[in-house]
Amino acid sequence: MKLALHGVGHSFLGRSVFEGFQLTLGEGEVVALLGPSGCGKTTILQIAAGLIEPLRGRVERAYRRHAVVFQEPRLLPWQTTLANIGYGLAASGMSRSLRDAQAAARARDVGLLPEDFDKYPAELSGGMRQRAAVARALAVDPDVVLFDEPFTAVDVGLKRALQDLVIAAAETRSFSAIFVTHDLSEAVRVADRLILLSGEDGRVLDSRQVAGQRGRRSDREIFDMVDSWSREPEFAELFDPRRQS
Numbered sequence: 001m002k003l004a005l006h007g008v009g010h011s012f013l014g015r016s017v018f019e020g021f022q023l024t025l026g027e028g029e030v031v032a033l034l035g036p037s038g039c040g041k042t043t044i045l046q047i048a049a050g051l052i053e054p055l056r057g058r059v060e061r062a063y064r065r066h067a068v069v070f071q072e073p074r075l076l077p078w079q080t081t082l083a084n085i086g087y088g089l090a091a092s093g094m095s096r097s098l099r100d101a102q103a104a105a106r107a108r109d110v111g112l113l114p115e116d117f118d119k120y121p122a123e124l125s126g127g128m129r130q131r132a133a134v135a136r137a138l139a140v141d142p143d144v145v146l147f148d149e150p151f152t153a154v155d156v157g158l159k160r161a162l163q164d165l166v167i168a169a170a171e172t173r174s175f176s177a178i179f180v181t182h183d184l185s186e187a188v189r190v191a192d193r194l195i196l197l198s199g200e201d202g203r204v205l206d207s208r209q210v211a212g213q214r215g216r217r218s219d220r221e222i223f224d225m226v227d228s229w230s231r232e233p234e235f236a237e238l239f240d241p242r243r244q245s
């Protein structure tokens with residue numbers, strides 16, 4: 001076990017978002033947290049990251065270091081791509097040359113080219129900025145990564161490349177992850193297991209393993225799973241246009 005949420009509940013302005021939420025994230029496991037807009041996915045992720053203290057329940061952490069990848073890249077506009085990627089390493093007191101070398105290695109891992117390293121975020125495309133955000137997270141060598149709808153804002157074609165990047169990184173750098181999304185096919189592609197939340201009251205509607213091995217599922221297998229699950233009543237809310245963000 002790397003991370004566990006035990007009976008976690010939270011409210012904003014006295015209004016409960018979810019109660020009694022349970023999650024145990026295993027070593028090397030990727031769990032997708034899925035649900036319609038407003039069901040509490042981001043709040044759960046922020047509780048897992050320690051950014052929000054839950055009002056009820058407790059969080060157990062058994063990892064060295066975590067990193068968070070947000071929906072927006074959140075790069076510092078006055079820093080180069082390489083400096084942004086190495087930002088977390090600077091905080092740990094690492095020398096400039098070592099930091100740059102590690103940042104460059106992670107930048108290459110996510111498909112950034114050396115000619116991009118000295119560019120500022122404004123000079124990068126949206127997809128390149130999100131690649132840099134993933135590289136920055138990986139640079140601190142986390143054993144847990146928390147993804148908060150990281151590819152919602154990128155083009156459909158690019159989305160797939162970025163999902164593959166996460167799948168490959170989880171394999172080579174062996175981290176565990178929680179991956180928040182409202183896209184069932186994304187969840188089926190990147191995760192080992194999914195937890196589906198209700199938009200009504202944040203309760204867990206379903207929790208299931210995804211058949212096959214992450215990264216080895218064919219497009220056909222993914223399509224068939226999504227097609228069949230999307231007809232189940234538990235998934236109806238997820239496809240309800242009134243609940244889309």
Ligand SMILES: Nc1ncnc2c1ncn2[C@@H]1O[C@H](COP(=O)(O)OP(=O)(O)OP(=O)(O)O)[C@@H](O)[C@H]1O
Pocket residue numbers: 012013017035036037038039040041042043044182245
């Ligand atoms: N800081 C806050 N103050 C008040 N209400 C909040 C705050 N943060 C979240 N909420 C409310 O809590 C509920 C859950 O929000 P959360 O962002 O966790 O949902 P989500 O499932 O991640 O949604 P989305 O998919 O749209 O990002 C929503 O009704 C939201 O309006």
